[in-house]
Amino acid sequence: MTHIVEMKGMNKYFGKLHVLKNIDLTVEPGEVVVIIGASGSGKSTLIRCANGLEEYESGKLIVDGHPLAPKGGNQKALAEIRKEVGMVFQQFNLFPHLTVKKNIMLAPMKVKSTPETVANATAERLLNRVGIGNQADKYPSQLSGGQQQRVAIARALAMEPRLMLFDEPTSALDPEMIGEVLDVMRELAKEGMTMMVVTHEMGFAREVADRVIYIHEGQIVEQGKPDDVFDNPQNERTQAFLSRVLAH
Amino acid sequence: MDFSFQFDWQAAIDSIPFLLKGIPYTLLISFGGLLIGFVLGIIFGLLSINKKWFLRWPATAYIEIFRGTPILVQVLFIFYGLPDLIGSPINPLTAGIAAIALNSGAYISEVVRGGVQSIDKGQSEAGLSLGLSRTQTFWSVIWPQAFRRMIPPLGNQAIVSIKDTSLFSVIGVGELVRQGQIYIANTFTAFEVYFVVALLYLAITLSLSMILRFVERRGLASV
Numbered sequence: 001m002t003h004i005v006e007m008k009g010m011n012k013y014f015g016k017l018h019v020l021k022n023i024d025l026t027v028e029p030g031e032v033v034v035i036i037g038a039s040g041s042g043k044s045t046l047i048r049c050a051n052g053l054e055e056y057e058s059g060k061l062i063v064d065g066h067p068l069a070p071k072g073g074n075q076k077a078l079a080e081i082r083k084e085v086g087m088v089f090q091q092f093n094l095f096p097h098l099t100v101k102k103n104i105m106l107a108p109m110k111v112k113s114t115p116e117t118v119a120n121a122t123a124e125r126l127l128n129r130v131g132i133g134n135q136a137d138k139y140p141s142q143l144s145g146g147q148q149q150r151v152a153i154a155r156a157l158a159m160e161p162r163l164m165l166f167d168e169p170t171s172a173l174d175p176e177m178i179g180e181v182l183d184v185m186r187e188l189a190k191e192g193m194t195m196m197v198v199t200h201e202m203g204f205a206r207e208v209a210d211r212v213i214y215i216h217e218g219q220i221v222e223q224g225k226p227d228d229v230f231d232n233p234q235n236e237r238t239q240a241f242l243s244r245v246l247a248h
Numbered sequence: 249m250d251f252s253f254q255f256d257w258q259a260a261i262d263s264i265p266f267l268l269k270g271i272p273y274t275l276l277i278s279f280g281g282l283l284i285g286f287v288l289g290i291i292f293g294l295l296s297i298n299k300k301w302f303l304r305w306p307a308t309a310y311i312e313i314f315r316g317t318p319i320l321v322q323v324l325f326i327f328y329g330l331p332d333l334i335g336s337p338i339n340p341l342t343a344g345i346a347a348i349a350l351n352s353g354a355y356i357s358e359v360v361r362g363g364v365q366s367i368d369k370g371q372s373e374a375g376l377s378l379g380l381s382r383t384q385t386f387w388s389v390i391w392p393q394a395f396r397r398m399i400p401p402l403g404n405q406a407i408v409s410i411k412d413t414s415l416f417s418v419i420g421v422g423e424l425v426r427q428g429q430i431y432i433a434n435t436f437t438a439f440e441v442y443f444v445v446a447l448l449y450l451a452i453t454l455s456l457s458m459i460l461r462f463v464e465r466r467g468l469a470s471v
Binding site: 051053083087 | 389
Protein backbone atom coordinates (compact mmCIF):
# COMPACT_ATOMS: atom_id res chain seq x y z
CA MET A 1 0.00 0.00 0.00
CA THR A 2 1.34 3.43 -0.89
CA HIS A 3 1.38 6.03 1.82
CA ILE A 4 -0.57 9.24 1.40
CA VAL A 5 2.00 11.10 3.45
CA GLU A 6 5.52 10.03 4.18
CA MET A 7 7.81 12.17 6.29
CA LYS A 8 11.31 10.92 7.01
CA GLY A 9 13.78 12.70 9.26
CA MET A 10 12.05 15.98 8.49
CA ASN A 11 13.47 19.11 10.11
CA LYS A 12 12.05 22.60 10.06
CA TYR A 13 13.44 25.84 11.43
CA PHE A 14 12.01 29.31 11.93
CA GLY A 15 15.27 31.21 11.83
CA LYS A 16 17.28 29.61 14.62
CA LEU A 17 14.26 28.02 16.25
CA HIS A 18 14.14 24.29 15.55
CA VAL A 19 10.37 23.75 15.30
CA LEU A 20 10.18 20.24 13.85
CA LYS A 21 12.81 17.74 14.88
CA ASN A 22 13.45 14.61 12.89
CA ILE A 23 9.81 13.89 12.13
CA ASP A 24 9.08 10.33 10.95
CA LEU A 25 5.45 9.94 10.09
CA THR A 26 3.42 8.03 7.54
CA VAL A 27 -0.30 8.34 6.91
CA GLU A 28 -2.15 5.56 5.08
CA PRO A 29 -5.16 5.98 2.78
CA GLY A 30 -8.38 6.25 4.77
CA GLU A 31 -6.57 6.88 8.02
CA VAL A 32 -7.63 9.62 10.42
CA VAL A 33 -4.63 10.94 12.32
CA VAL A 34 -5.22 13.42 15.12
CA ILE A 35 -2.26 15.48 16.26
CA ILE A 36 -2.34 16.91 19.76
CA GLY A 37 0.13 18.94 21.76
CA ALA A 38 0.55 22.22 23.60
CA SER A 39 0.44 25.47 21.64
CA GLY A 40 3.80 26.17 20.08
CA SER A 41 4.67 22.48 19.97
CA GLY A 42 4.82 22.51 16.15
CA LYS A 43 1.64 20.56 15.40
CA SER A 44 0.20 23.18 13.03
CA THR A 45 3.56 23.59 11.34
CA LEU A 46 3.67 19.83 10.82
CA ILE A 47 0.44 19.66 8.83
CA ARG A 48 1.25 22.89 7.00
CA CYS A 49 4.35 21.15 5.67
CA ALA A 50 2.13 18.47 4.14
CA ASN A 51 0.78 20.90 1.51
CA GLY A 52 3.86 23.06 1.24
CA LEU A 53 2.48 26.10 3.04
CA GLU A 54 5.61 25.72 5.14
CA GLU A 55 8.94 24.74 3.65
CA TYR A 56 11.19 22.37 5.54
CA GLU A 57 14.96 22.41 5.71
CA SER A 58 16.07 18.80 5.63
CA GLY A 59 14.78 15.25 5.43
CA LYS A 60 12.23 13.78 3.09
CA LEU A 61 8.58 14.46 2.36
CA ILE A 62 6.42 12.55 -0.11
CA VAL A 63 2.74 13.42 -0.48
CA ASP A 64 0.57 11.09 -2.52
CA GLY A 65 3.55 9.91 -4.51
CA HIS A 66 4.95 13.38 -5.19
CA PRO A 67 8.32 14.00 -3.54
CA LEU A 68 8.49 17.57 -2.28
CA ALA A 69 12.09 18.70 -1.96
CA PRO A 70 13.26 20.77 1.02
CA LYS A 71 13.18 24.58 0.79
CA GLY A 72 10.20 24.58 -1.57
CA GLY A 73 12.31 23.08 -4.37
CA ASN A 74 10.05 21.74 -7.07
CA GLN A 75 7.10 23.89 -8.12
CA LYS A 76 5.54 21.16 -10.23
CA ALA A 77 5.29 18.71 -7.34
CA LEU A 78 3.99 21.49 -5.14
CA ALA A 79 1.23 22.29 -7.65
CA GLU A 80 0.25 18.63 -7.88
CA ILE A 81 0.21 18.20 -4.13
CA ARG A 82 -1.97 21.25 -3.57
CA LYS A 83 -4.50 19.94 -6.08
CA GLU A 84 -4.76 16.73 -4.09
CA VAL A 85 -4.62 18.03 -0.55
CA GLY A 86 -7.42 20.12 0.94
CA MET A 87 -7.00 22.33 3.96
CA VAL A 88 -9.32 23.82 6.55
CA PHE A 89 -8.00 26.70 8.63
CA GLN A 90 -8.68 27.90 12.13
CA GLN A 91 -9.88 31.29 10.85
CA PHE A 92 -11.89 29.75 7.95
CA ASN A 93 -10.19 32.06 5.42
CA LEU A 94 -13.24 32.19 3.17
CA PHE A 95 -13.03 34.72 0.36
CA PRO A 96 -15.16 37.64 1.63
CA HIS A 97 -15.72 39.18 -1.81
CA LEU A 98 -17.33 36.03 -3.22
CA THR A 99 -20.64 34.40 -2.37
CA VAL A 100 -20.60 31.09 -0.56
CA LYS A 101 -21.23 29.24 -3.80
CA LYS A 102 -18.56 31.17 -5.70
CA ASN A 103 -16.09 30.39 -2.92
CA ILE A 104 -16.61 26.73 -3.67
CA MET A 105 -16.65 27.08 -7.47
CA LEU A 106 -13.48 29.15 -7.78
CA ALA A 107 -10.78 26.49 -7.49
CA PRO A 108 -12.40 23.77 -9.65
CA MET A 109 -13.00 26.32 -12.41
CA LYS A 110 -9.54 27.92 -12.25
CA VAL A 111 -7.41 24.90 -11.48
CA LYS A 112 -9.25 22.05 -13.20
CA SER A 113 -11.08 24.11 -15.84
CA THR A 114 -14.34 22.59 -14.68
CA PRO A 115 -17.27 24.05 -16.67
CA GLU A 116 -19.32 26.55 -14.68
CA THR A 117 -22.50 24.45 -14.77
CA VAL A 118 -20.66 21.44 -13.38
CA ALA A 119 -18.89 23.48 -10.70
CA ASN A 120 -22.23 25.02 -9.78
CA ALA A 121 -23.89 21.63 -9.38
CA THR A 122 -20.94 20.35 -7.31
CA ALA A 123 -21.13 23.42 -5.07
CA GLU A 124 -24.85 22.90 -4.46
CA ARG A 125 -24.36 19.23 -3.71
CA LEU A 126 -21.52 19.95 -1.26
CA LEU A 127 -23.45 22.72 0.47
CA ASN A 128 -26.36 20.35 0.99
CA ARG A 129 -23.95 17.78 2.31
CA VAL A 130 -22.62 20.15 4.97
CA GLY A 131 -26.17 21.24 5.75
CA ILE A 132 -26.27 24.79 4.41
CA GLY A 133 -27.76 24.38 0.96
CA ASN A 134 -30.02 27.37 1.54
CA GLN A 135 -27.15 29.84 2.11
CA ALA A 136 -25.46 29.48 -1.29
CA ASP A 137 -25.94 33.06 -2.44
CA LYS A 138 -25.00 34.76 0.81
CA TYR A 139 -21.61 36.28 1.52
CA PRO A 140 -19.41 34.66 4.16
CA SER A 141 -19.83 37.60 6.56
CA GLN A 142 -23.56 36.90 6.67
CA LEU A 143 -22.98 33.41 8.08
CA SER A 144 -22.23 32.22 11.61
CA GLY A 145 -18.77 30.91 12.42
CA GLY A 146 -19.92 27.31 12.34
CA GLN A 147 -21.58 27.79 8.98
CA GLN A 148 -18.48 29.53 7.61
CA GLN A 149 -16.28 26.65 8.66
CA ARG A 150 -18.65 24.18 7.01
CA VAL A 151 -18.43 26.22 3.80
CA ALA A 152 -14.65 26.08 4.11
CA ILE A 153 -14.84 22.29 4.33
CA ALA A 154 -17.12 22.17 1.29
CA ARG A 155 -14.72 24.47 -0.58
CA ALA A 156 -11.82 22.10 0.08
CA LEU A 157 -13.91 19.06 -0.85
CA ALA A 158 -14.83 20.59 -4.21
CA MET A 159 -11.30 19.79 -5.40
CA GLU A 160 -11.91 16.11 -4.56
CA PRO A 161 -8.84 15.88 -2.37
CA ARG A 162 -7.11 12.66 -1.46
CA LEU A 163 -6.12 14.09 1.89
CA MET A 164 -7.72 16.71 4.12
CA LEU A 165 -5.74 18.80 6.58
CA PHE A 166 -7.57 20.43 9.48
CA ASP A 167 -5.67 23.09 11.39
CA GLU A 168 -7.57 23.62 14.65
CA PRO A 169 -10.88 23.87 12.78
CA THR A 170 -13.00 24.55 15.86
CA SER A 171 -10.66 26.76 17.90
CA ALA A 172 -12.14 30.03 16.65
CA LEU A 173 -15.75 28.93 17.14
CA ASP A 174 -18.23 29.70 19.86
CA PRO A 175 -18.85 26.56 21.92
CA GLU A 176 -22.36 26.00 20.58
CA MET A 177 -21.05 25.81 17.01
CA ILE A 178 -18.25 23.34 17.57
CA GLY A 179 -20.57 20.34 17.35
CA GLU A 180 -21.91 21.10 13.88
CA VAL A 181 -18.38 21.30 12.44
CA LEU A 182 -17.22 18.14 14.20
CA ASP A 183 -20.33 16.34 12.87
CA VAL A 184 -19.28 17.14 9.30
CA MET A 185 -15.75 15.95 10.00
CA ARG A 186 -17.06 12.77 11.60
CA GLU A 187 -19.13 12.07 8.46
CA LEU A 188 -16.09 12.64 6.27
CA ALA A 189 -14.04 10.22 8.33
CA LYS A 190 -16.79 7.63 8.12
CA GLU A 191 -16.83 7.94 4.34
CA GLY A 192 -13.17 7.02 4.27
CA MET A 193 -11.47 10.38 3.78
CA THR A 194 -7.83 10.45 4.78
CA MET A 195 -7.47 13.17 7.39
CA MET A 196 -4.78 14.87 9.45
CA VAL A 197 -6.39 16.87 12.20
CA VAL A 198 -4.79 19.26 14.65
CA THR A 199 -7.28 19.84 17.43
CA HIS A 200 -7.87 20.41 21.11
CA GLU A 201 -11.13 18.44 20.98
CA MET A 202 -10.03 15.35 22.87
CA GLY A 203 -13.50 13.78 22.74
CA PHE A 204 -13.45 13.99 18.96
CA ALA A 205 -9.91 12.59 18.85
CA ARG A 206 -10.84 9.61 20.99
CA GLU A 207 -13.96 8.87 18.96
CA VAL A 208 -12.82 9.45 15.38
CA ALA A 209 -9.05 9.03 15.25
CA ASP A 210 -7.42 5.85 14.06
CA ARG A 211 -4.20 7.15 15.54
CA VAL A 212 -3.34 9.93 17.95
CA ILE A 213 0.05 11.63 17.80
CA TYR A 214 1.39 13.71 20.65
CA ILE A 215 3.95 16.35 19.74
CA HIS A 216 6.16 18.03 22.28
CA GLU A 217 8.64 20.77 21.34
CA GLY A 218 8.75 19.69 17.74
CA GLN A 219 9.13 15.99 18.36
CA ILE A 220 6.69 13.13 18.10
CA VAL A 221 7.01 11.68 21.58
CA GLU A 222 4.11 9.27 21.52
CA GLN A 223 1.60 7.81 19.09
CA GLY A 224 -0.91 5.03 19.04
CA LYS A 225 -4.57 4.10 19.14
CA PRO A 226 -6.61 6.79 20.89
CA ASP A 227 -7.61 4.57 23.80
CA ASP A 228 -4.00 3.61 24.42
CA VAL A 229 -2.69 7.16 24.25
CA PHE A 230 -5.48 8.67 26.32
CA ASP A 231 -5.90 5.94 28.93
CA ASN A 232 -2.41 4.64 29.21
CA PRO A 233 0.15 7.19 28.00
CA GLN A 234 3.70 5.84 28.17
CA ASN A 235 5.66 9.07 27.97
CA GLU A 236 5.65 11.30 31.03
CA ARG A 237 5.28 14.42 28.86
CA THR A 238 2.13 12.97 27.34
CA GLN A 239 0.87 12.13 30.80
CA ALA A 240 1.48 15.68 31.98
CA PHE A 241 -0.19 17.19 28.92
CA LEU A 242 -3.22 14.94 29.10
CA SER A 243 -3.70 15.49 32.81
CA ARG A 244 -3.78 19.20 32.11
CA VAL A 245 -6.26 19.10 29.19
CA LEU A 246 -8.49 16.28 30.42
CA ALA A 247 -8.75 17.61 33.98
CA HIS A 248 -11.52 20.04 33.02
CA MET B 249 -6.74 105.62 0.33
CA ASP B 250 -9.96 104.05 -0.62
CA PHE B 251 -10.50 100.61 0.92
CA SER B 252 -14.02 100.20 -0.26
CA PHE B 253 -14.18 97.22 -2.56
CA GLN B 254 -17.17 95.97 -4.45
CA PHE B 255 -17.31 92.41 -5.73
CA ASP B 256 -18.15 92.91 -9.38
CA TRP B 257 -20.66 90.16 -10.10
CA GLN B 258 -20.94 91.16 -13.72
CA ALA B 259 -17.17 90.76 -14.20
CA ALA B 260 -17.31 87.33 -12.57
CA ILE B 261 -20.17 86.16 -14.78
CA ASP B 262 -18.57 87.63 -17.92
CA SER B 263 -15.39 85.65 -17.29
CA ILE B 264 -17.13 82.26 -17.17
CA PRO B 265 -17.31 81.44 -20.91
CA PHE B 266 -13.63 82.17 -21.33
CA LEU B 267 -12.64 80.21 -18.22
CA LEU B 268 -14.75 77.21 -19.25
CA LYS B 269 -12.48 76.78 -22.27
CA GLY B 270 -9.78 75.71 -19.81
CA ILE B 271 -11.85 72.91 -18.30
CA PRO B 272 -11.35 70.37 -21.11
CA TYR B 273 -7.57 70.78 -20.70
CA THR B 274 -7.76 70.50 -16.93
CA LEU B 275 -9.84 67.33 -17.23
CA LEU B 276 -7.75 65.87 -20.05
CA ILE B 277 -4.48 66.37 -18.18
CA SER B 278 -5.94 65.15 -14.87
CA PHE B 279 -7.72 62.07 -16.07
CA GLY B 280 -5.32 61.21 -18.88
CA GLY B 281 -2.46 61.48 -16.41
CA LEU B 282 -4.31 59.59 -13.67
CA LEU B 283 -5.21 56.76 -16.03
CA ILE B 284 -1.57 56.24 -16.96
CA GLY B 285 -0.63 56.86 -13.32
CA PHE B 286 -2.97 54.07 -12.27
CA VAL B 287 -1.26 51.64 -14.64
CA LEU B 288 2.16 52.79 -13.41
CA GLY B 289 0.92 52.50 -9.84
CA ILE B 290 -0.18 48.90 -10.27
CA ILE B 291 3.07 47.95 -11.98
CA PHE B 292 5.45 49.72 -9.60
CA GLY B 293 3.34 49.09 -6.52
CA LEU B 294 3.44 45.35 -7.16
CA LEU B 295 7.14 45.44 -8.07
CA SER B 296 7.87 47.28 -4.83
CA ILE B 297 6.63 44.29 -2.81
CA ASN B 298 8.29 41.67 -5.00
CA LYS B 299 10.67 39.31 -3.24
CA LYS B 300 13.35 39.82 -5.89
CA TRP B 301 15.52 42.79 -5.00
CA PHE B 302 16.36 43.65 -8.62
CA LEU B 303 12.65 44.25 -9.25
CA ARG B 304 11.95 45.88 -5.90
CA TRP B 305 14.80 48.40 -5.86
CA PRO B 306 14.10 50.18 -9.17
CA ALA B 307 10.43 50.42 -8.23
CA THR B 308 11.26 51.86 -4.83
CA ALA B 309 13.67 54.33 -6.46
CA TYR B 310 10.96 55.53 -8.85
CA ILE B 311 8.44 55.94 -6.03
CA GLU B 312 10.83 57.84 -3.77
CA ILE B 313 12.06 60.17 -6.55
CA PHE B 314 8.62 61.21 -7.76
CA ARG B 315 7.14 61.49 -4.27
CA GLY B 316 10.16 63.32 -2.95
CA THR B 317 10.41 66.09 -5.53
CA PRO B 318 7.88 68.86 -6.27
CA ILE B 319 5.59 68.23 -9.20
CA LEU B 320 6.32 71.76 -10.42
CA VAL B 321 10.01 70.86 -10.76
CA GLN B 322 9.03 67.61 -12.46
CA VAL B 323 6.93 69.31 -15.11
CA LEU B 324 9.56 72.02 -15.70
CA PHE B 325 12.16 69.30 -16.10
CA ILE B 326 9.99 67.43 -18.61
CA PHE B 327 9.01 70.53 -20.58
CA TYR B 328 12.27 72.50 -20.60
CA GLY B 329 14.87 69.88 -19.72
CA LEU B 330 13.93 66.74 -21.62
CA PRO B 331 13.86 68.37 -25.08
CA ASP B 332 17.61 68.99 -24.71
CA LEU B 333 18.04 65.28 -24.19
CA ILE B 334 15.74 63.98 -26.91
CA GLY B 335 16.46 66.79 -29.36
CA SER B 336 12.88 67.81 -30.08
CA PRO B 337 10.39 69.98 -28.20
CA ILE B 338 7.60 68.46 -26.15
CA ASN B 339 4.20 70.05 -26.36
CA PRO B 340 2.89 71.43 -23.08
CA LEU B 341 -0.15 69.15 -23.02
CA THR B 342 2.00 66.03 -23.31
CA ALA B 343 4.38 67.36 -20.66
CA GLY B 344 1.45 68.00 -18.32
CA ILE B 345 -0.06 64.55 -18.79
CA ALA B 346 3.36 62.95 -18.33
CA ALA B 347 3.98 64.89 -15.11
CA ILE B 348 0.60 63.89 -13.62
CA ALA B 349 1.12 60.29 -14.75
CA LEU B 350 4.60 59.96 -13.24
CA ASN B 351 3.74 61.84 -10.07
CA SER B 352 0.39 60.20 -9.34
CA GLY B 353 1.90 56.86 -10.39
CA ALA B 354 4.37 57.11 -7.51
CA TYR B 355 1.64 57.85 -4.97
CA ILE B 356 -0.69 55.23 -6.42
CA SER B 357 2.14 52.69 -6.15
CA GLU B 358 2.07 53.25 -2.42
CA VAL B 359 -1.71 52.93 -2.38
CA VAL B 360 -1.45 49.64 -4.27
CA ARG B 361 1.30 48.37 -1.98
CA GLY B 362 -0.69 49.27 1.13
CA GLY B 363 -3.89 47.77 -0.23
CA VAL B 364 -2.30 44.47 -1.17
CA GLN B 365 -0.35 44.21 2.08
CA SER B 366 -3.49 44.87 4.11
CA ILE B 367 -5.08 41.61 2.96
CA ASP B 368 -4.71 38.85 5.54
CA LYS B 369 -2.09 36.21 4.81
CA GLY B 370 -4.76 33.55 5.37
CA GLN B 371 -6.41 34.61 2.12
CA SER B 372 -3.42 33.72 -0.04
CA GLU B 373 -2.86 30.55 1.99
CA ALA B 374 -6.45 29.52 1.32
CA GLY B 375 -6.02 30.20 -2.40
CA LEU B 376 -2.74 28.31 -2.62
CA SER B 377 -4.06 25.38 -0.56
CA LEU B 378 -6.89 25.00 -3.09
CA GLY B 379 -4.36 24.53 -5.85
CA LEU B 380 -4.50 28.03 -7.35
CA SER B 381 -1.15 29.27 -8.64
CA ARG B 382 0.41 32.37 -7.09
CA THR B 383 -0.80 34.44 -10.04
CA GLN B 384 -4.33 33.03 -9.89
CA THR B 385 -4.43 33.56 -6.13
CA PHE B 386 -3.36 37.14 -6.58
CA TRP B 387 -5.83 38.14 -9.29
CA SER B 388 -8.83 36.09 -8.08
CA VAL B 389 -8.44 36.42 -4.32
CA ILE B 390 -6.12 39.22 -3.24
CA TRP B 391 -6.58 41.92 -5.86
CA PRO B 392 -10.41 42.21 -5.75
CA GLN B 393 -10.28 42.68 -1.98
CA ALA B 394 -7.28 45.01 -2.09
CA PHE B 395 -8.85 47.13 -4.83
CA ARG B 396 -11.92 47.79 -2.72
CA ARG B 397 -9.74 49.10 0.07
CA MET B 398 -7.83 51.24 -2.45
CA ILE B 399 -10.87 53.20 -3.64
CA PRO B 400 -10.83 55.93 -0.93
CA PRO B 401 -7.09 56.70 -1.21
CA LEU B 402 -7.32 56.56 -5.02
CA GLY B 403 -10.10 59.13 -4.90
CA ASN B 404 -7.94 61.26 -2.67
CA GLN B 405 -5.09 61.06 -5.17
CA ALA B 406 -7.41 61.98 -8.05
CA ILE B 407 -8.42 65.16 -6.24
CA VAL B 408 -4.81 66.06 -5.48
CA SER B 409 -3.82 65.51 -9.11
CA ILE B 410 -6.70 67.60 -10.45
CA LYS B 411 -5.51 70.50 -8.32
CA ASP B 412 -1.87 69.90 -9.30
CA THR B 413 -2.74 70.60 -12.94
CA SER B 414 -3.17 74.26 -11.95
CA LEU B 415 0.63 74.47 -11.70
CA PHE B 416 0.95 73.71 -15.38
CA SER B 417 -0.12 77.24 -16.25
CA VAL B 418 3.63 77.92 -16.02
CA ILE B 419 4.34 75.88 -19.14
CA GLY B 420 1.49 77.51 -21.03
CA VAL B 421 -1.15 74.79 -21.14
CA GLY B 422 -4.49 76.50 -21.61
CA GLU B 423 -5.99 74.96 -18.51
CA LEU B 424 -8.22 76.68 -15.99
CA VAL B 425 -5.65 78.85 -14.20
CA ARG B 426 -3.90 79.80 -17.41
CA GLN B 427 -7.23 80.91 -18.89
CA GLY B 428 -7.81 82.95 -15.76
CA GLN B 429 -4.43 84.66 -16.04
CA ILE B 430 -5.02 85.57 -19.66
CA TYR B 431 -8.45 86.94 -18.89
CA ILE B 432 -7.20 89.00 -15.95
CA ALA B 433 -4.39 90.45 -18.07
CA ASN B 434 -7.05 92.15 -20.16
CA THR B 435 -9.68 93.01 -17.55
CA PHE B 436 -7.75 93.50 -14.26
CA THR B 437 -10.50 91.70 -12.34
CA ALA B 438 -8.25 89.32 -10.40
CA PHE B 439 -10.45 88.96 -7.34
CA GLU B 440 -13.57 88.00 -9.27
CA VAL B 441 -11.86 85.76 -11.79
CA TYR B 442 -9.78 83.75 -9.33
CA PHE B 443 -12.90 83.38 -7.22
CA VAL B 444 -14.67 81.82 -10.20
CA VAL B 445 -11.61 79.70 -11.00
CA ALA B 446 -11.66 78.35 -7.44
CA LEU B 447 -15.38 77.60 -7.69
CA LEU B 448 -14.84 75.69 -10.93
CA TYR B 449 -12.14 73.54 -9.29
CA LEU B 450 -14.49 72.94 -6.39
CA ALA B 451 -17.26 71.90 -8.78
CA ILE B 452 -14.95 69.31 -10.37
CA THR B 453 -13.60 67.91 -7.12
CA LEU B 454 -16.97 67.85 -5.36
CA SER B 455 -18.57 65.96 -8.26
CA LEU B 456 -15.73 63.48 -8.14
CA SER B 457 -16.10 63.07 -4.36
CA MET B 458 -19.79 62.35 -4.77
CA ILE B 459 -19.21 59.77 -7.51
CA LEU B 460 -16.51 58.11 -5.42
CA ARG B 461 -18.68 57.96 -2.34
CA PHE B 462 -21.36 56.27 -4.42
CA VAL B 463 -18.89 53.76 -5.89
CA GLU B 464 -17.47 53.07 -2.47
CA ARG B 465 -20.86 52.34 -0.97
CA ARG B 466 -21.74 50.04 -3.87
CA GLY B 467 -18.38 48.31 -3.61
CA LEU B 468 -18.47 47.74 0.12
CA ALA B 469 -22.08 46.61 0.18
CA SER B 470 -21.18 43.41 -1.60
CA VAL B 471 -18.47 42.38 0.85
